[in-house]
Amino acid sequence: MTLRTALTEQLGVRYPIVSAPMGGEAGGALAAAVSEGGGFGMIGAGRGDREWLRREAGIARNATGKPWGIGYLTWAITEAVIADALSHEPAAVMLSFGDPTPFARLVQDAGVPLILQVTDRAEARRAVDLGADVIVAQGGDAGGHSGENAIGTMSFVPAVVDLAGTIPVLAAGGIGDGRGLAAALALGAAGALIGTRFQASPEALVSEEIGKAIVAADGEDTEINRTLDIARDAPWPANYPARTLGNPFLDRWRDRDDELRATPEALHEYRAAAARGDISVIPVWAGQAVGLVTDIQPAADIVAAIVAEAERALARIDR
Numbered sequence: 001m002t003l004r005t006a007l008t009e010q011l012g013v014r015y016p017i018v019s020a021p022m023g024g025e026a027g028g029a030l031a032a033a034v035s036e037g038g039g040f041g042m043i044g045a046g047r048g049d050r051e052w053l054r055r056e057a058g059i060a061r062n063a064t065g066k067p068w069g070i071g072y073l074t075w076a077i078t079e080a081v082i083a084d085a086l087s088h089e090p091a092a093v094m095l096s097f098g099d100p101t102p103f104a105r106l107v108q109d110a111g112v113p114l115i116l117q118v119t120d121r122a123e124a125r126r127a128v129d130l131g132a133d134v135i136v137a138q139g140g141d142a143g144g145h146s147g148e149n150a151i152g153t154m155s156f157v158p159a160v161v162d163l164a165g166t167i168p169v170l171a172a173g174g175i176g177d178g179r180g181l182a183a184a185l186a187l188g189a190a191g192a193l194i195g196t197r198f199q200a201s202p203e204a205l206v207s208e209e210i211g212k213a214i215v216a217a218d219g220e221d222t223e224i225n226r227t228l229d230i231a232r233d234a235p236w237p238a239n240y241p242a243r244t245l246g247n248p249f250l251d252r253w254r255d256r257d258d259e260l261r262a263t264p265e266a267l268h269e270y271r272a273a274a275a276r277g278d279i280s281v282i283p284v285w286a287g288q289a290v291g292l293v294t295d296i297q298p299a300a301d302i303v304a305a306i307v308a309e310a311e312r313a314l315a316r317i318d319r
Protein backbone atom coordinates (compact mmCIF):
# COMPACT_ATOMS: atom_id res chain seq x y z
CA MET A 1 0.00 0.00 0.00
CA THR A 2 1.21 3.51 -0.70
CA LEU A 3 0.61 6.53 1.42
CA ARG A 4 1.25 8.98 -1.40
CA THR A 5 -0.92 12.08 -1.16
CA ALA A 6 -0.99 15.65 -2.47
CA LEU A 7 1.28 16.49 0.47
CA THR A 8 3.98 13.98 -0.37
CA GLU A 9 3.91 15.25 -3.96
CA GLN A 10 4.02 18.89 -2.87
CA LEU A 11 6.94 18.51 -0.44
CA GLY A 12 8.75 15.69 -2.23
CA VAL A 13 8.69 13.29 0.71
CA ARG A 14 7.86 9.62 1.06
CA TYR A 15 5.26 9.70 3.85
CA PRO A 16 2.52 12.20 4.71
CA ILE A 17 3.89 12.90 8.20
CA VAL A 18 5.16 16.32 9.26
CA SER A 19 6.75 16.93 12.64
CA ALA A 20 5.46 20.08 14.35
CA PRO A 21 7.72 23.14 14.59
CA MET A 22 7.69 23.02 18.39
CA GLY A 23 9.35 26.25 19.44
CA GLY A 24 12.78 25.62 20.95
CA GLU A 25 12.07 21.87 21.26
CA ALA A 26 12.12 20.84 17.62
CA GLY A 27 15.68 21.61 16.61
CA GLY A 28 17.79 20.50 13.67
CA ALA A 29 18.37 16.98 14.98
CA LEU A 30 14.64 16.21 15.27
CA ALA A 31 13.80 17.79 11.92
CA ALA A 32 16.58 15.89 10.18
CA ALA A 33 15.66 12.58 11.81
CA VAL A 34 12.02 12.91 10.72
CA SER A 35 13.09 13.80 7.18
CA GLU A 36 15.60 10.95 7.07
CA GLY A 37 12.76 8.67 8.17
CA GLY A 38 10.73 9.70 5.14
CA GLY A 39 8.55 12.40 6.71
CA PHE A 40 8.99 16.16 6.61
CA GLY A 41 10.83 17.59 9.63
CA MET A 42 10.26 21.11 10.87
CA ILE A 43 12.53 23.24 13.01
CA GLY A 44 10.54 25.25 15.58
CA ALA A 45 12.10 28.70 15.49
CA GLY A 46 9.33 30.16 17.69
CA ARG A 47 9.76 33.90 18.02
CA GLY A 48 12.74 34.07 15.67
CA ASP A 49 15.98 33.76 17.65
CA ARG A 50 18.56 34.03 14.84
CA GLU A 51 21.52 32.50 16.64
CA TRP A 52 19.49 29.53 17.76
CA LEU A 53 18.20 29.01 14.22
CA ARG A 54 21.66 29.36 12.68
CA ARG A 55 22.90 26.53 14.91
CA GLU A 56 19.86 24.29 14.44
CA ALA A 57 19.64 24.80 10.68
CA GLY A 58 23.34 23.88 10.49
CA ILE A 59 22.67 20.69 12.44
CA ALA A 60 19.81 19.77 10.08
CA ARG A 61 21.86 20.51 6.96
CA ASN A 62 24.77 18.38 8.19
CA ALA A 63 22.49 15.50 9.14
CA THR A 64 20.34 15.17 6.05
CA GLY A 65 20.18 16.03 2.37
CA LYS A 66 16.41 15.60 2.49
CA PRO A 67 14.01 18.56 2.66
CA TRP A 68 13.03 20.16 6.00
CA GLY A 69 11.25 23.35 7.01
CA ILE A 70 11.15 26.13 9.59
CA GLY A 71 8.12 27.26 11.58
CA TYR A 72 7.39 30.49 13.48
CA LEU A 73 4.87 32.08 15.78
CA THR A 74 3.29 34.68 13.49
CA TRP A 75 2.37 37.11 16.29
CA ALA A 76 6.01 37.34 17.35
CA ILE A 77 7.89 37.93 14.09
CA THR A 78 8.88 40.71 11.69
CA GLU A 79 9.71 40.74 7.97
CA ALA A 80 13.40 40.51 8.88
CA VAL A 81 12.75 37.18 10.57
CA ILE A 82 11.30 35.77 7.34
CA ALA A 83 14.38 37.00 5.46
CA ASP A 84 16.54 35.22 8.01
CA ALA A 85 14.51 32.01 7.59
CA LEU A 86 14.86 32.14 3.81
CA SER A 87 18.63 32.57 4.10
CA HIS A 88 18.76 29.02 5.49
CA GLU A 89 17.05 27.68 2.35
CA PRO A 90 14.24 25.72 4.01
CA ALA A 91 11.99 23.56 1.84
CA ALA A 92 8.94 25.21 3.46
CA VAL A 93 8.11 27.98 5.93
CA MET A 94 5.23 27.48 8.34
CA LEU A 95 3.42 30.28 10.18
CA SER A 96 1.02 29.73 13.07
CA PHE A 97 -1.01 31.79 15.52
CA GLY A 98 -1.71 35.31 14.29
CA ASP A 99 -2.23 37.15 11.00
CA PRO A 100 0.23 35.91 8.34
CA THR A 101 -0.86 38.54 5.78
CA PRO A 102 2.26 40.73 6.13
CA PHE A 103 4.58 37.75 5.61
CA ALA A 104 2.88 35.39 3.17
CA ARG A 105 4.05 37.17 0.01
CA LEU A 106 7.69 37.27 1.22
CA VAL A 107 7.74 33.49 1.44
CA GLN A 108 5.83 32.93 -1.80
CA ASP A 109 7.97 35.40 -3.78
CA ALA A 110 11.03 33.36 -2.77
CA GLY A 111 9.39 30.30 -4.36
CA VAL A 112 9.24 28.53 -1.00
CA PRO A 113 6.08 26.59 -0.09
CA LEU A 114 4.04 28.41 2.56
CA ILE A 115 2.35 26.30 5.23
CA LEU A 116 -0.26 28.09 7.35
CA GLN A 117 -1.59 26.51 10.56
CA VAL A 118 -5.18 27.55 11.34
CA THR A 119 -7.28 27.16 14.46
CA ASP A 120 -10.75 28.21 13.26
CA ARG A 121 -12.74 28.69 10.08
CA ALA A 122 -11.96 32.40 9.73
CA GLU A 123 -8.24 31.64 9.82
CA ALA A 124 -8.79 28.84 7.32
CA ARG A 125 -10.57 31.18 4.89
CA ARG A 126 -7.76 33.72 5.24
CA ALA A 127 -5.17 31.01 4.52
CA VAL A 128 -7.04 30.10 1.33
CA ASP A 129 -7.23 33.77 0.31
CA LEU A 130 -3.49 34.18 0.91
CA GLY A 131 -2.78 31.25 -1.40
CA ALA A 132 -1.21 28.93 1.18
CA ASP A 133 0.46 25.89 -0.36
CA VAL A 134 -0.53 23.69 2.59
CA ILE A 135 -3.03 24.38 5.39
CA VAL A 136 -2.67 22.73 8.79
CA ALA A 137 -6.06 22.36 10.48
CA GLN A 138 -5.28 22.28 14.19
CA GLY A 139 -8.07 20.94 16.38
CA GLY A 140 -8.48 21.59 20.09
CA ASP A 141 -7.02 18.17 20.94
CA ALA A 142 -3.57 19.56 20.15
CA GLY A 143 -0.65 19.94 22.50
CA GLY A 144 0.66 23.44 23.00
CA HIS A 145 -1.25 26.56 21.99
CA SER A 146 -4.51 26.41 20.11
CA GLY A 147 -7.54 28.53 19.32
CA GLU A 148 -9.63 29.94 22.14
CA ASN A 149 -12.80 28.08 21.12
CA ALA A 150 -11.06 25.41 19.11
CA ILE A 151 -13.24 22.47 18.14
CA GLY A 152 -11.95 18.92 18.05
CA THR A 153 -9.71 17.69 15.23
CA MET A 154 -12.35 15.18 14.06
CA SER A 155 -14.86 18.00 13.45
CA PHE A 156 -12.45 20.69 12.30
CA VAL A 157 -10.41 18.85 9.65
CA PRO A 158 -13.28 18.01 7.26
CA ALA A 159 -14.61 21.56 7.60
CA VAL A 160 -11.22 22.93 6.52
CA VAL A 161 -10.92 20.33 3.75
CA ASP A 162 -14.25 21.61 2.39
CA LEU A 163 -12.99 25.20 2.45
CA ALA A 164 -9.54 24.51 1.08
CA GLY A 165 -10.48 23.26 -2.40
CA THR A 166 -7.34 21.90 -4.03
CA ILE A 167 -4.97 23.05 -1.26
CA PRO A 168 -3.65 20.04 0.70
CA VAL A 169 -4.75 20.05 4.34
CA LEU A 170 -2.85 18.45 7.21
CA ALA A 171 -4.68 17.30 10.33
CA ALA A 172 -3.07 18.34 13.62
CA GLY A 173 -4.05 17.61 17.19
CA GLY A 174 -4.48 14.30 18.94
CA ILE A 175 -2.68 12.17 16.36
CA GLY A 176 -0.34 9.85 18.21
CA ASP A 177 -0.12 6.74 16.10
CA GLY A 178 -0.92 5.19 12.71
CA ARG A 179 -4.62 4.87 13.48
CA GLY A 180 -4.71 8.64 13.85
CA LEU A 181 -2.93 9.11 10.52
CA ALA A 182 -5.39 6.73 8.82
CA ALA A 183 -8.27 8.68 10.36
CA ALA A 184 -6.78 11.96 9.13
CA LEU A 185 -6.62 10.57 5.58
CA ALA A 186 -10.22 9.33 5.90
CA LEU A 187 -11.28 12.86 6.89
CA GLY A 188 -9.88 14.13 3.60
CA ALA A 189 -6.55 15.38 4.93
CA ALA A 190 -3.39 14.84 2.89
CA GLY A 191 -1.43 13.91 6.00
CA ALA A 192 -0.81 14.63 9.66
CA LEU A 193 1.25 17.18 11.54
CA ILE A 194 2.32 15.68 14.84
CA GLY A 195 3.87 17.34 17.88
CA THR A 196 3.41 15.56 21.20
CA ARG A 197 4.53 12.13 19.91
CA PHE A 198 7.82 13.54 18.62
CA GLN A 199 8.61 15.17 21.95
CA ALA A 200 9.18 11.65 23.26
CA SER A 201 12.25 11.11 21.10
CA PRO A 202 15.95 11.45 21.94
CA GLU A 203 16.29 14.08 19.21
CA ALA A 204 13.78 16.49 20.78
CA LEU A 205 15.31 19.28 22.84
CA VAL A 206 13.46 18.40 26.03
CA SER A 207 14.77 17.37 29.43
CA GLU A 208 14.68 13.76 30.57
CA GLU A 209 12.00 14.74 33.13
CA ILE A 210 9.74 16.12 30.42
CA GLY A 211 10.19 13.00 28.30
CA LYS A 212 9.29 10.82 31.30
CA ALA A 213 6.26 12.99 32.16
CA ILE A 214 4.94 12.62 28.62
CA VAL A 215 5.38 8.86 28.65
CA ALA A 216 3.61 8.63 32.04
CA ALA A 217 0.67 10.92 31.21
CA ASP A 218 -2.83 10.22 29.92
CA GLY A 219 -5.03 12.53 27.85
CA GLU A 220 -7.08 13.30 30.96
CA ASP A 221 -3.98 14.76 32.60
CA THR A 222 -3.94 17.63 30.09
CA GLU A 223 -5.81 20.91 30.45
CA ILE A 224 -6.15 24.19 28.61
CA ASN A 225 -4.90 27.25 30.44
CA ARG A 226 -3.32 30.68 30.19
CA THR A 227 -1.99 30.41 33.72
CA LEU A 228 1.47 29.14 32.83
CA ASP A 229 1.96 31.76 30.10
CA ILE A 230 1.08 34.44 32.65
CA ALA A 231 3.47 32.91 35.17
CA ARG A 232 6.38 32.74 32.73
CA ASP A 233 5.56 36.20 31.34
CA ALA A 234 5.15 34.94 27.78
CA PRO A 235 3.35 37.61 25.74
CA TRP A 236 0.96 35.25 23.92
CA PRO A 237 -2.20 36.86 22.47
CA ALA A 238 -5.13 36.05 24.80
CA ASN A 239 -7.00 34.14 22.08
CA TYR A 240 -4.41 31.35 22.06
CA PRO A 241 -4.42 29.43 25.36
CA ALA A 242 -2.30 26.28 25.67
CA ARG A 243 -2.88 22.62 26.44
CA THR A 244 -0.36 21.41 29.02
CA LEU A 245 -0.10 18.63 31.56
CA GLY A 246 -1.61 19.57 34.88
CA ASN A 247 0.83 20.30 37.71
CA PRO A 248 0.81 21.52 41.32
CA PHE A 249 1.30 25.17 40.29
CA LEU A 250 -1.82 24.95 38.09
CA ASP A 251 -3.70 23.30 40.95
CA ARG A 252 -2.93 26.34 43.07
CA TRP A 253 -3.66 29.01 40.42
CA ARG A 254 -6.25 27.46 38.10
CA ASP A 255 -8.97 30.02 37.12
CA ARG A 256 -7.24 32.78 39.10
CA ASP A 257 -5.36 34.46 36.24
CA ASP A 258 -5.96 38.07 37.35
CA GLU A 259 -5.01 37.28 40.91
CA LEU A 260 -1.83 35.57 39.70
CA ARG A 261 -0.88 38.62 37.62
CA ALA A 262 -1.27 40.75 40.76
CA THR A 263 0.78 38.50 43.05
CA PRO A 264 4.47 39.27 42.54
CA GLU A 265 5.62 36.77 45.18
CA ALA A 266 3.90 33.93 43.30
CA LEU A 267 5.43 35.05 40.01
CA HIS A 268 8.84 35.31 41.62
CA GLU A 269 8.49 31.87 43.16
CA TYR A 270 7.39 30.45 39.79
CA ARG A 271 10.34 31.94 37.94
CA ALA A 272 12.87 30.71 40.49
CA ALA A 273 11.46 27.17 40.21
CA ALA A 274 11.20 27.38 36.41
CA ALA A 275 14.85 28.43 36.18
CA ARG A 276 15.70 25.08 37.82
CA GLY A 277 13.48 23.29 35.26
CA ASP A 278 11.16 22.25 38.09
CA ILE A 279 8.58 19.99 36.48
CA SER A 280 6.00 20.81 39.17
CA VAL A 281 5.65 24.33 37.75
CA ILE A 282 6.82 24.55 34.12
CA PRO A 283 4.49 23.90 31.19
CA VAL A 284 4.80 20.44 29.69
CA TRP A 285 2.86 21.01 26.49
CA ALA A 286 1.01 17.88 25.47
CA GLY A 287 -2.07 16.95 23.45
CA GLN A 288 -4.93 14.62 24.19
CA ALA A 289 -3.17 11.72 22.45
CA VAL A 290 -0.39 11.82 25.04
CA GLY A 291 -1.75 8.57 26.52
CA LEU A 292 -0.76 6.82 23.29
CA VAL A 293 2.86 7.77 23.90
CA THR A 294 4.33 4.93 25.93
CA ASP A 295 8.03 5.12 25.15
CA ILE A 296 10.88 7.31 24.00
CA GLN A 297 11.81 6.27 20.47
CA PRO A 298 14.14 7.63 17.79
CA ALA A 299 12.10 9.97 15.59
CA ALA A 300 12.73 7.94 12.42
CA ASP A 301 11.40 4.84 14.20
CA ILE A 302 8.31 6.81 15.22
CA VAL A 303 7.72 7.71 11.57
CA ALA A 304 8.18 4.06 10.51
CA ALA A 305 5.83 2.78 13.23
CA ILE A 306 3.12 5.31 12.34
CA VAL A 307 3.38 4.43 8.65
CA ALA A 308 3.20 0.67 9.29
CA GLU A 309 0.22 1.04 11.62
CA ALA A 310 -1.60 3.41 9.26
CA GLU A 311 -1.17 0.91 6.45
CA ARG A 312 -2.62 -1.85 8.64
CA ALA A 313 -5.53 0.38 9.69
CA LEU A 314 -6.32 1.33 6.11
CA ALA A 315 -6.12 -2.31 4.97
CA ARG A 316 -8.56 -3.26 7.76
CA ILE A 317 -11.03 -0.62 6.60
CA ASP A 318 -10.61 -1.68 2.98
CA ARG A 319 -11.52 -5.33 3.60
Ligand SMILES: Cc1cc2nc3c(=O)[nH]c(=O)nc-3n(C[C@H](O)[C@H](O)[C@H](O)COP(=O)(O)O)c2cc1C
Binding pocket: 020, 021, 022, 023, 024, 025, 044, 046, 071, 072, 073, 095, 096, 097, 117, 138, 141, 142, 143, 144, 145, 172, 173, 174, 175, 193, 194, 195, 196, 197, 199, 285, 286, 287, 288, 289
Ligand atom coordinates in the same frame (compact mmCIF):
# COMPACT_ATOMS: atom_id res chain seq x y z
C1 LIG B 1 5.75 21.17 22.91
C2 LIG B 1 4.97 21.81 21.81
C3 LIG B 1 5.40 23.02 21.31
C4 LIG B 1 4.72 23.60 20.23
N1 LIG B 1 5.20 24.76 19.71
C5 LIG B 1 4.67 25.23 18.57
C6 LIG B 1 5.25 26.34 17.90
O1 LIG B 1 6.23 26.93 18.36
N2 LIG B 1 4.73 26.73 16.72
C7 LIG B 1 3.66 26.08 16.18
O2 LIG B 1 3.25 26.41 15.08
N3 LIG B 1 3.04 25.07 16.81
C8 LIG B 1 3.53 24.62 17.98
N4 LIG B 1 2.94 23.56 18.60
C9 LIG B 1 1.67 23.00 18.06
C10 LIG B 1 1.92 22.07 16.90
O3 LIG B 1 2.22 22.81 15.74
C11 LIG B 1 0.75 21.15 16.59
O4 LIG B 1 -0.39 21.87 16.25
C12 LIG B 1 0.41 20.19 17.72
O5 LIG B 1 1.56 19.65 18.30
C13 LIG B 1 -0.47 19.05 17.18
O6 LIG B 1 -1.03 18.33 18.23
P1 LIG B 1 -0.33 17.05 18.94
O7 LIG B 1 0.64 17.66 19.90
O8 LIG B 1 -1.48 16.40 19.61
O9 LIG B 1 0.34 16.23 17.91
C14 LIG B 1 3.57 22.97 19.70
C15 LIG B 1 3.13 21.77 20.22
C16 LIG B 1 3.80 21.18 21.28
C17 LIG B 1 3.32 19.86 21.81
